Every structure is written in structure tokens, then in C-alpha cells.
Amino acid sequence: MATQFRLNRQTPTLLETLQLRLLPEGSASAVRYLALLMILVLAAISLFPLYWALITSFKHPSDVATIPPSFVLTRPVLKNYIDLMTGSGVANSPVLKWFWNSVFTGAAFTFGVVLVASLAGYSFARKRFPGRDKLFWLIISTMLVPAWSTLIASYVLTLKLGMHDTYWALILPGLASPFALFLFRQFAVTLPDELFQAARIDGAHELQLWWLITLPLSRPVLATLAIFTFTYHWNDFLWPLLVLNKPQIYTMPVGVSIIMFQLKGTGPAYGIGMSAAILMSVLPIVAFILMQKQMIQGITIGSLKG
Amino acid sequence: MTDRVDKIGSGWRQGTKTFPWPRLTNAQSEKVWGFLLIAPFMIFFAVFFLLPYGMVIWLSVVDWHPRGVTEYVGLQNYVDVVEMPSAQKSMFNSFYYALMVVPISTALSLLTAVLIVSLRSSSLRSFFQAAFYLPGVISGLAVAIIWRFVFDFHVGVLNYFLSLVRLEPVNWLGNIYAALPSLAGMAIVSSNGVAIIIFCAALLSIPSSLYDAAAVDGAAFWRKHWSITLPLLTPAMLYVIVVSTLGALQVFVPVYVLTRGGPVHSTITVGYYIYNQLIFYANAGTAAAAGLLLLVATVGFTIIQFRRFSQVVEF
Incomplete structure (x- = not known):
């Protein structure tokens, strides 16, 4: 029962590759199959809604709400997407403009967050100034405060600053992101000090140290940060819902929620809803697939190394 | 190149010799640059993070109007929140919701993580991690729209599955007893990705x-x-529980899309209550008071969790 040496075994079979490490040594193969089955079932449950939305969005509106439902796609059509793009019969719904609003403010927001957080993160990681660590932890601790408690004040503040119904309301309030600062600072402290000393001796000034040394070395973390930030902004619904009231300035989620509210009832409305859900999900999913490894590292930095 | 040596840390001067920059020692320039580099971040942080903390306290003791007179009303807003039946119901619902979601989804994520980590092949491990994380990258709004279809009484797949096993259809979102548990169920199924990844990393970091x-x-x-x-696993567990409790107590988007607080206030949560007070009743004072009460409750909860876990951690 004790540790077994498997070094002299032959090439492992498929079953052995799937073998479960945390199970009791020498469990019957039935147990192992059961565990594998369990993980497959859980994954299927977790992915089913997404799959269901995907195939529904490509069904013809008349096939969307059938009993019994069909779980395979027989004849894919783009009707739902076209209906959505042309406003789905809801007055005042420029969907393409909403899409552009989301992309544009998302890009500007991401650029700002990364710029500001990388400057400050570099400073918090590498400069010595009084109150540095206290200030840093003060900023980080705001991440544990529920957003709802200050949301009302942010709403009133942006209203008083005349930012409602403008792009500024979507870009400025979240610009100083504690999460971005934390992620970048945690990376920048790991850079070797010798690099900075050498560059200083060569006459580099502080902004050059940031631009020519820190930023090129932190490309992976910058990419992760950019994707996290853009996805966050792209998915954000509550804040734009509060501060935007004119259909021309809506972001995609706000506009879609208005369409869904107008199209009460079943059938065709669900087809349009599913195509909207898929349209909003494509960008985050593609970004995740491209950057999977870095994003997973980014999540764990926040929890384990803090 | 001997003159380079005394320019360490102050190379900025090199190109602009005509301007009389003050001569700084190394330690001074460290400080000045330290503050200069964090300045842009700190300005936005002060205006949009710290200022609202002060403002929310002020808002909670006034009767605020977007246009018109703002009067000081003392603790009246807090009294309103505590006495208003919809506010009481929303507090109760938020805690009930968190009590359903947090333990079940933490246990489920831990189980899933154990199953994933126990796979021998690392490519299969990352495949399953991605499969479970994927529903988490899409927006809460998209998830809620999808589930509105899944929960539909007439054409939803959930009731179709029930009919396959000859059970009566359930009015998932329209029944006052089923609605909040339905929202909780949706959260349990669709938001485990982050917790699973954190548990996987923690499990894999245990030396064999x-x-x-x-x-x-x-x-x-x-x-x-x-x-x-x-x-x-305790630190990872603490992180997951604190973060998911924080999220569960603030739940808003599913309520907004699926039930709008109904039927008969059975799904009104603190988030939805605050939203209603702010947008429909233009009652920023009451909303601010409710937000502060939520803040006190969650910070209290977080501190209790840290205390409890710090006793366990020292083994």
C-alpha cells in the first residue's frame, strides 16, 4: 500500500493517464471511472447553458421555442443576429452604435488603467518613500469593500461633475484600479535590482527606467492586465445602467437589457436574446482562449501570493 | 566618463542643463520620483474612491434632491431603512441567498478542483480548468439572459427535463418560494470558475x-x-469564502434581468433595493444609508471569517 515506484512501467495506457492522484492507492478501477464520469458530468452542466445559447442563437426564430426542444442544430441561420442588429423592432435601438460605444470606451479605459497602474505599480515596487506600504495596503483594502456602499456617492459625484450620458462617466471613475495596481506591483517587485542600477549608471532617468526597463519586461503581465480590464469594462452592466440614459450613448449590455425588457414574452424574443448573449460573449471568450495560461496565473496571484 | 558618476539618479538633468533643476540627493530624488509616479493614480483614487466614502456618509444624513434643496435629516434615513418592510425583506433575502450560494458553491468548487488535480495528464487538467472557467468570463447579463430562457415555465429546458421524468413543471421564477433558490442555483452552476482555479493552484502547490x-x-x-x-488549503478557502460572500451579498444583475425583485418582493436583494431607491424614488439618502449598513455587515463578516480561520491556520 505504501509508495509504489512506477518508473519501470511501460508506456501508460489512456486509463493510466487519467488515473486519479488523490484517490486511495490501489482503488478499484471502477472508482476511477466513477470520478472521471463525475468530472465530465460537472463540466457538461457548467457548459450546457452556453452551448444551449449558442445553438439557439443560430436557429430560425420559429424553431427557438419548441416542445420538445431540439438539442442539435439542423439548419443554422443568421436570422436572430440580423434581427438583433436591425433593432429587433424596438424603437431607438442603434445596436451597432452600442457595440462601438463599448469597444471605444473599453479601449480608452484599458489604456488609461494600464498606464496609470503601471506607473504607480513601478513606484510602489521600486521606490522608497515615506508611508509607501501603508498607502499601498490602504488602496488594496478598498477591494474588500462592497461596491454598493459607495456606488450611490459615485453616482451623485459624477452627476454633479456633469459626466452622466458622456463617455467620461464610463472611463474616469474606475481608472485608478486597485486590482491593476496590485497585479502590476506584485510583478514589478520580482524584477532584479541589478538591471535598474546598471541603467542608472548609464544615465537613464526615472521615466526611462519605467519605459525602457520595466514595461518591456512586464509584457506578459501587461497583456493579462489589459485583457482583464477590457473584459471587466465590456461586461460591466450596473454602472453604465446607472449613469447612461440616452440610447445613443448606451453600451452593449445596457442596450441589450433594454431590448430584452421591451421584448417580453417567449419565442422569437429568446432567439434574439440568445444571439445578444453570444455576441456579448465572443470577445471575452476569444481573449480567454488566447491568454488562458496568463489569465489563470493572474487569478491565482491575487489569492495565494498576496 | 567620470562625470557620469555624480549624476546617478538624476539623469533627467542631462538634456536640459539650462534649466536650474534643484540638486537632489539620492534619497530625496527617490522620494520625489516615488510621489510623482504614483500621482496620476492617487489623484483618480482620491477623487473617485476616497471622496465617495466621505460623500456617502454625508448623503446618508441628508434628504438629497438632484435639483432643489438638500436638507439635513439626521438619522432619519437609517430609521427609514430599518423600518421599511421592503428593506428588511431585502436584507433577509441577501443573507438567505448568500447562505445558499456560498457553502454549496465552495464545496462544489473544492470537489471539482480535487477531481481536476487528481488527473494525471496536465493537458487534461488545463482543459478542464478552462472548461469550468469559461462560463465565468462572459458577462453576468449574458448569463442571466440565457438562464431566463432555461427557467421559462412553458418552453424552458429545465421544465422539459422534469417532464422527461414525469414531474410537474415548476414555475422557477414566478413562485415566491422557488424564485430566490432558482437564482441561487443559477449562481451555483455558473460562477465557480475562479474558485476552482484557486483551489487547483492551492492543491497543486502542496508538496507531494x-x-x-x-x-x-x-x-x-x-x-x-x-x-x-x-x-x-485554509488560506485559499478563506479567500474564496470571503470573495464569494461579498459577491453574493451584492447580487443585482440576475435579480434585475430575471425577476425584478418579484414575485411579491420574494427576490428583492439589498443591491436591488438600493438601485430602486436611487433610480425610481430618487432617494439617494436612503440608498446611501442602506449601502453603509451593507458595508458594516460585510466588513464585520470578513473580520469574523479572518479571526475564525486564523485560529485554524495555526496548527
Whole structure:
């Protein structure tokens, strides 16, 4: 029962590759199959809604709400997407403009967050100034405060600053992101000090140290940060819902929620809803697939190394 | 190049010799640059994070109007929140919702993570991690829209599955007893990705030598996991529980899309209550008071969790 040496075994079979490490040594193969089955079932449950939305969005509106439902796609059509793009019969719904609003403010927001957080993160990681660590932890601790408690004040503040119904309301309030600062600072402290000393001796000034040394070395973390930030902004619904009231300035989620509210009832409305859900999900999913490894590292930095 | 040496840390001067920059010592320039570099961040942080903290306290003691007179009303807003039946119901619902979501989804994520980590092949491990994380990258709004279809009384797949096993259809979102648990169920199924990834990382970081040592000492299967796996998972567990409780107490988007607080206030949560007070009743004072009460409750909860876990961690 004790540790077994498997070094002299032959090439492992498929079953052995799937073998479960945390199970009791020498469990019957039935147990192992059961565990594998369990993980497959859980994954299927977790992915089913997404799959269901995907195939529904490509069904013809008349096939969307059938009993019994069909779980395979027989004849894919783009009707739902076209209906959505042309406003789905809801007055005042420029969907393409909403899409552009989301992309544009998302890009500007991401650029700002990364710029500001990388400057400050570099400073918090590498400069010595009084109150540095206290200030840093003060900023980080705001991440544990529920957003709802200050949301009302942010709403009133942006209203008083005349930012409602403008792009500024979507870009400025979240610009100083504690999460971005934390992620970048945690990376920048790991850079070797010798690099900075050498560059200083060569006459580099502080902004050059940031631009020519820190930023090129932190490309992976910058990419992760950019994707996290853009996805966050792209998915954000509550804040734009509060501060935007004119259909021309809506972001995609706000506009879609208005369409869904107008199209009460079943059938065709669900087809349009599913195509909207898929349209909003494509960008985050593609970004995740491209950057999977870095994003997973980014999540764990926040929890384990803090 | 000997003149380079005294320019260490102040190279900025090189190109602009005509301007009389003050001469700084190394330590001084460290400080000045330290503050200069954090300045852009700190300005936005002060205006949009710190200022609202002050403003929310002020808002909670005034009767605020977007246009018109703002009067000081003392603690009246707090009294309103505590006495208003919809506010009481929303507090109760938020805690009930968190009580359903947090334990079940933490346990489910831990189970899933254990199953994933126990796979031998690392490519399969990352495949399943991605499969479970994927529903988490899409927006809460998209998830809620999808589930509105899944929950539909007439054409939803959930009731179709029930009919396959000859059960009566359930009015998932329209029944006052089923609506909040339905929202909780949706959250349990669709938002485990982050927790699973954190648990996987924590499990994989446990050195296998510990298990080998325990095996040499003759520890049985359960004993091994009880004395090694669980204690070493405590920090990850604390993080997951605190973060998911924070999220559950603030739930808004599913309520907004699926039930709008109904039927008969059975799904009104603190978030939805605050939204209603702010947008429909233009009652920023009451909303601010409710937000501050939520803040006190969550900070209290977080501190209790940290205390409880710090006792367990020192084994």
C-alpha cells in the first residue's frame, strides 16, 4: 500500500493517464471511472447553458421555442443576429452604435488603467518613500469593500461633475484600479535590482527606467492586465445602467437589457436574446482562449501570493 | 566618463542643463520620483474612491434632491431603512441567498478542483480548468439572459427535463418560494470558475513529499487529507469564502434581468433595493444609508471569517 515506484512501467495506457492522484492507492478501477464520469458530468452542466445559447442563437426564430426542444442544430441561420442588429423592432435601438460605444470606451479605459497602474505599480515596487506600504495596503483594502456602499456617492459625484450620458462617466471613475495596481506591483517587485542600477549608471532617468526597463519586461503581465480590464469594462452592466440614459450613448449590455425588457414574452424574443448573449460573449471568450495560461496565473496571484 | 558618476539618479538633468533643476540627493530624488509616479493614480483614487466614502456618509444624513434643496435629516434615513418592510425583506433575502450560494458553491468548487488535480495528464487538467472557467468570463447579463430562457415555465429546458421524468413543471421564477433558490442555483452552476482555479493552484502547490512522509508514517487515506490537504488549503478557502460572500451579498444583475425583485418582493436583494431607491424614488439618502449598513455587515463578516480561520491556520 505504501509508495509504489512506477518508473519501470511501460508506456501508460489512456486509463493510466487519467488515473486519479488523490484517490486511495490501489482503488478499484471502477472508482476511477466513477470520478472521471463525475468530472465530465460537472463540466457538461457548467457548459450546457452556453452551448444551449449558442445553438439557439443560430436557429430560425420559429424553431427557438419548441416542445420538445431540439438539442442539435439542423439548419443554422443568421436570422436572430440580423434581427438583433436591425433593432429587433424596438424603437431607438442603434445596436451597432452600442457595440462601438463599448469597444471605444473599453479601449480608452484599458489604456488609461494600464498606464496609470503601471506607473504607480513601478513606484510602489521600486521606490522608497515615506508611508509607501501603508498607502499601498490602504488602496488594496478598498477591494474588500462592497461596491454598493459607495456606488450611490459615485453616482451623485459624477452627476454633479456633469459626466452622466458622456463617455467620461464610463472611463474616469474606475481608472485608478486597485486590482491593476496590485497585479502590476506584485510583478514589478520580482524584477532584479541589478538591471535598474546598471541603467542608472548609464544615465537613464526615472521615466526611462519605467519605459525602457520595466514595461518591456512586464509584457506578459501587461497583456493579462489589459485583457482583464477590457473584459471587466465590456461586461460591466450596473454602472453604465446607472449613469447612461440616452440610447445613443448606451453600451452593449445596457442596450441589450433594454431590448430584452421591451421584448417580453417567449419565442422569437429568446432567439434574439440568445444571439445578444453570444455576441456579448465572443470577445471575452476569444481573449480567454488566447491568454488562458496568463489569465489563470493572474487569478491565482491575487489569492495565494498576496 | 567620470562625470557620469555624480549624476546617478538624476539623469533627467542631462538634456536640459539650462534649466536650474534643484540638486537632489539620492534619497530625496527617490522620494520625489516615488510621489510623482504614483500621482496620476492617487489623484483618480482620491477623487473617485476616497471622496465617495466621505460623500456617502454625508448623503446618508441628508434628504438629497438632484435639483432643489438638500436638507439635513439626521438619522432619519437609517430609521427609514430599518423600518421599511421592503428593506428588511431585502436584507433577509441577501443573507438567505448568500447562505445558499456560498457553502454549496465552495464545496462544489473544492470537489471539482480535487477531481481536476487528481488527473494525471496536465493537458487534461488545463482543459478542464478552462472548461469550468469559461462560463465565468462572459458577462453576468449574458448569463442571466440565457438562464431566463432555461427557467421559462412553458418552453424552458429545465421544465422539459422534469417532464422527461414525469414531474410537474415548476414555475422557477414566478413562485415566491422557488424564485430566490432558482437564482441561487443559477449562481451555483455558473460562477465557480475562479474558485476552482484557486483551489487547483492551492492543491497543486502542496508538496507531494508531505503525502509520502504521511504514507511512511502509515497514515490512511482520510487521515492524510484531513491532516495535510485541508489545513494547507485554509488560506485559499478563506479567500474564496470571503470573495464569494461579498459577491453574493451584492447580487443585482440576475435579480434585475430575471425577476425584478418579484414575485411579491420574494427576490428583492439589498443591491436591488438600493438601485430602486436611487433610480425610481430618487432617494439617494436612503440608498446611501442602506449601502453603509451593507458595508458594516460585510466588513464585520470578513473580520469574523479572518479571526475564525486564523485560529485554524495555526496548527
